[in-house]
Amino acid sequence: MFMVKDEYINTKKLIHARFLAQKLHLKWVYLVYTLIAIGTIGSTVVWMLTSGQGLHHRISSDLSVTVFLGIFIGYVVIMFVYKSDNNKFAVYPQTNNSRFLSSLISNHLGIIFVATFLLVLYFMHFGTARLMSVFIDDIHFALNFSLGFVIAGFFVYLSYSFLLLALITLFGAIVRKWKHYAVLAFAVILSIMIGNLNTVIEIIPDALAFIIREPSLLMFFLKAAGLWTILTVLAIVINNYTVYYKSYSRIMLKWVVATCVGIVIIVPVLFGLLYNTPPATTYDTWAWEDDHFNNLSTEEIHIDLSHLPIGSSLNISVSENIKIIPSDLNMWFTTREIAAFLNGAESLHNIQGDTLVIFFNHPFLIVNGINLFDFSDTHMTAHLEGDTLFINYYVENAYVITIPTWSFARQFSLFQDRGLFREHIMGSSVSGNMFVDISLLVE
Amino acid sequence: MKINFDSLTPVYIQIAEAIEDDIISGKLAEGCAAYSQLIIARELRVNPATAAKGINVLVSKGILEKQRGTSMIVAFGALERLLHERRESGFGELISNLVLEAIKIDLPEIEVLNLIKNYYRSLEEHTNE
Amino acid sequence: MNEVIKTTNLSKQFGKKHALADMSITISENSITGLIGRNGSGKTTLLKILAGNLDITSGDAFVFGEKPMDNISVLNNLVYTYHNVPYEQNMRLQTILSSYNLMFNNFDLEFAEKLMHYFELDGKMKYKSLSQGMASIFNFLCALSCRAKLTMLDEPVLGMDVTVRKSAYEILLRDFTEHPRTFVISSHLLSELEGLLSDILLIEQGQAVLNEHIDDVRQSAYRIDGTKSAIDEYISDKNIITQKTSELNCFAVIYEPYTREVTLSAQNLGLTVSQVRPEDLCVFLTQQNKEDELECLW
Numbered sequence: 001m002f003m004v005k006d007e008y009i010n011t012k013k014l015i016h017a018r019f020l021a022q023k024l025h026l027k028w029v030y031l032v033y034t035l036i037a038i039g040t041i042g043s044t045v046v047w048m049l050t051s052g053q054g055l056h057h058r059i060s061s062d063l064s065v066t067v068f069l070g071i072f073i074g075y076v077v078i079m080f081v082y083k084s085d086n087n088k089f090a091v092y093p094q095t096n097n098s099r100f101l102s103s104l105i106s107n108h109l110g111i112i113f114v115a116t117f118l119l120v121l122y123f124m125h126f127g128t129a130r131l132m133s134v135f136i137d138d139i140h141f142a143l144n145f146s147l148g149f150v151i152a153g154f155f156v157y158l159s160y161s162f163l164l165l166a167l168i169t170l171f172g173a174i175v176r177k178w179k180h181y182a183v184l185a186f187a188v189i190l191s192i193m194i195g196n197l198n199t200v201i202e203i204i205p206d207a208l209a210f211i212i213r214e215p216s217l218l219m220f221f222l223k224a225a226g227l228w229t230i231l232t233v234l235a236i237v238i239n240n241y242t243v244y245y246k247s248y249s250r251i252m253l254k255w256v257v258a259t260c261v262g263i264v265i266i267v268p269v270l271f272g273l274l275y276n277t278p279p280a281t282t283y284d285t286w287a288w289e290d291d292h293f294n295n296l297s298t299e300e301i302h303i304d305l306s307h308l309p310i311g312s313s314l315n316i317s318v319s320e321n322i323k324i325i326p327s328d329l330n331m332w333f334t335t336r337e338i339a340a341f342l343n344g345a346e347s348l349h350n351i352q353g354d355t356l357v358i359f360f361n362h363p364f365l366i367v368n369g370i371n372l373f374d375f376s377d378t379h380m381t382a383h384l385e386g387d388t389l390f391i392n393y394y395v396e397n398a399y400v401i402t403i404p405t406w407s408f409a410r411q412f413s414l415f416q417d418r419g420l421f422r423e424h425i426m427g428s429s430v431s432g433n434m435f436v437d438i439s440l441l442v443e
Numbered sequence: 444m445k446i447n448f449d450s451l452t453p454v455y456i457q458i459a460e461a462i463e464d465d466i467i468s469g470k471l472a473e474g475c476a477a478y479s480q481l482i483i484a485r486e487l488r489v490n491p492a493t494a495a496k497g498i499n500v501l502v503s504k505g506i507l508e509k510q511r512g513t514s515m516i517v518a519f520g521a522l523e524r525l526l527h528e529r530r531e532s533g534f535g536e537l538i539s540n541l542v543l544e545a546i547k548i549d550l551p552e553i554e555v556l557n558l559i560k561n562y563y564r565s566l567e568e569h570t571n572e
Numbered sequence: 573m574n575e576v577i578k579t580t581n582l583s584k585q586f587g588k589k590h591a592l593a594d595m596s597i598t599i600s601e602n603s604i605t606g607l608i609g610r611n612g613s614g615k616t617t618l619l620k621i622l623a624g625n626l627d628i629t630s631g632d633a634f635v636f637g638e639k640p641m642d643n644i645s646v647l648n649n650l651v652y653t654y655h656n657v658p659y660e661q662n663m664r665l666q667t668i669l670s671s672y673n674l675m676f677n678n679f680d681l682e683f684a685e686k687l688m689h690y691f692e693l694d695g696k697m698k699y700k701s702l703s704q705g706m707a708s709i710f711n712f713l714c715a716l717s718c719r720a721k722l723t724m725l726d727e728p729v730l731g732m733d734v735t736v737r738k739s740a741y742e743i744l745l746r747d748f749t750e751h752p753r754t755f756v757i758s759s760h761l762l763s764e765l766e767g768l769l770s771d772i773l774l775i776e777q778g779q780a781v782l783n784e785h786i787d788d789v790r791q792s793a794y795r796i797d798g799t800k801s802a803i804d805e806y807i808s809d810k811n812i813i814t815q816k817t818s819e820l821n822c823f824a825v826i827y828e829p830y831t832r833e834v835t836l837s838a839q840n841l842g843l844t845v846s847q848v849r850p851e852d853l854c855v856f857l858t859q860q861n862k863e864d865e866l867e868c869l870w
Contacts, residue, residue: 021660092675093647490770
């Protein structure tokens with residue numbers, strides 16, 4: 001018999017007792033993330049109010065990814081300093097199994113609390129931005145909002161968190177049971193991995209593909225539940241046969257080892273999960289960007305010069321936000337400025353023809369696969385006054401906000417091609433401003 | 444009532460003797476409730492088992508009786524019996540200690556008897572005043 | 573009387589070191605046993621084994637007739653506490669009391685709160701802010717409030733000042749009379765505890781030297797003082813524990829029951845007879861003769 005009835009009751013009580021202690025830590029987590037949220041929301045509001053004319057883009061961090069990393073290092077450490085973590089409850093009645101189960105369950109509960117808090121923060125941030133967009137017309141959201149996605153993504157996030165927690169728990173149980181042999185085996189594996197890092201980075205996503213590339217939401221939940229069950233049952237069984245000594249713990253060494261091992265487990269797994277994640281869209285994004293580049297709409301503006309005497313010269317006056325550059329100089333532009341080539345500018349000093357044609361290539365700025373200029377109209381005007389050519393560039397005021405969440409959920413066909421995600425999680429793919437080519441053709 | 448942990452007399456005997464003293468002095472009357480085990484344990488800061496042992500000594504001597512319910516009472520005739528016992532053995536021990544001490548300091552028998560007589564005289568004079 | 577604790581040939585080794593060697597003891601129900609021994613004699617090891625916190629190398633240990641380790645029906649009726657129990661350091665005392673209340677079926681929360689008030693501990697204090705003395709008081713009152721059928725206190729009064737200690741003993745004795753249970757108290761200060769004990773368990777180097785009722789222990793030896801020749805004559809046919817000769821005083825401790833006859837025969841030789849306090853007896857029984865070493869210090 002695995003546990004007697006009184007042990008189940010004891011497990012429940014222990015979970016409650018652990019929760020009373022865990023509340024203290026959770027308070028800190030909530031505090032830190034509330035401060036982050038206030039900072040993010042506050043700076044978003046400030047950004048909106050102070051950015052001035054032009055096209056602006058703000059992207060906030062994917063909190064769910066940051067939290068995933070941060071909390072997991074924490075739980076890894078906890079599972080490894082299992083004994084000193086459990087010492088806090090050593091005075092209460094408990095058995096080997098009730099202790100292990102209560103630790104396992106209360107860690108999972110802790111994750112649920114943190115994930116729920118993340119959800120609340122997301123709604124706070126998104127809600128604030130949405131509220132502001134009611135009063136300020138120029139606010140646009142780069143990502144679409146879908147409540148179903150937010151809820152489903154929450155459960156995907158929980159599933160991955162639970163899986164990783166189960167893995168860590170199993171690992172902890174193995175190390176506690178076989179101590180030196182386990183650490184030795186692990187050190188050997190670690191050195192092999194470090195020696196063949198490139199291969200490792202390729203292999204791990206493939207090994208995990210059955211779950212991290214699973215396109216069907218339902219199948220994913222089934223697989224995750226199955227895998228979690230296997231890992232957890234293994235851990236429980238191994239722990240059942242481990243004798244637990246409440247004495248002896250060289251704590252300092254443990255913490256160091258635990259943190260190192262924790263990072264070493266997390267990093268390759270996360271690499272597999274995140275580094276080679278599929279893009280949010282099903283088509284080839286680089287090709288798409290090339291196409292977009294190639295299919296620029298080009299505007300032509302014709303200006304009648306017939307009233308001017310041949311050989312006369314024109315002055316050019318450009319609006320403030322046009323920066324005229326020599327062709328090979330690198331300059332930095334904000335989204336409200338464009339760079340302009342003036343080809344054939346010399347010919348303006350000796351006008352020969354009747355018509356001036358200005359070719360205007362609409363700019364695009366792609367951040368994480370989203371073209372920001374989709375949200376803001378741009379147009380050029382050019383007119384002649386006396387002997388001065390006035391060229392003006394207007395950018396419609398637009399604030400584009402990207403508030404990403406549940407980036408893990410991009411693997412599902414249900415959520416792809418719906419504009420729910422940034423193109424890539426880690427780092428944004430940015431296409432720079434396109435140069436507007438003002439070519440003066442004097443026919 | 445005070446317990447001397449340094450005495451050669453076992454603690455429980457000290458408790459029994461203290462109860463006996465209280466019976467002799469009239470503090471505890473025959474037929475009335477004696478001290479309970481718990482009161483003794485609490486007041487004297489001794490283990491209840493030790494207190495119980497002391498009480499049991501007196502029960503086996505017939506000084507205390509267990510009444511229906513839980514209380515112990517002083518048995519009828521206990522006072523009589525105690526006085527008798529003190530005269531017989533307790534007093535005898537005092538005598539032997541006195542005599543041995545007298546021998547030790549080389550005091551002859553006549554002197555000892557004289558000292559006893561003088562002390563009785565002085566007590567009488569004191570009560571007459 | 574039920575045997576609440578029973579060990580037979582209990583041994584515990586840590587590597588090469590024997591913490592407990594072939595120990596066979598019993599502790600009966602509703603007794604207050606003083607677990608006496610020098611530092612490193614194995615007191616804490618014994619208590620931890622009985623509390624199910626430590627595995628046994630060989631032999632057996634039974635609590636309430638069963639093996640205690642991983643045995644929830646035994647552990648639910650047992651509390652083992654010491655002067656610095658580790659809790660979540662940032663927890664407030666009131667929350668820790670709530671945890672105890674949760675985990676122990678018989679925990680008397682009201683009693684614990686009254687004790688907190690009596691010892692001037694504020695429930696809002698954090699555990700880490702307690703001094704050693706306050707932590708000892710807190711752990712003591714928690715253990716007492718558990719009203720566990722077997723309550724084991726490992727040096728519970730460490731750090732407490734004299735007044736507080738006296739209160740603690742009095743409260744323990746009083747609560748014992750109100751709610752009888754089995755106590756095992758390990759302590760260095762036997763002389764203070766002596767009054768409230770009913771039994772003594774003296775251990776030395778992992779072995780049980782004494783496991784008796786305290787009255788028997790009190791009666792089991794006596795001390796004689798006098799001249800060296802008188803002592804030598806007296807002890808010629810007796811079982812002695814120790815004998816000391818010096819300029820001012822010679823004495824011997826006889827390991828035989830004290831009777832009236834003893835006084836007489838001793839007085840005949842001009843010797844004075846006196847009681848050996850259990851604490852002193854324990855010291856005599858376990859001391860290693862370091863007196864020559866002591867003299868060499870100066």
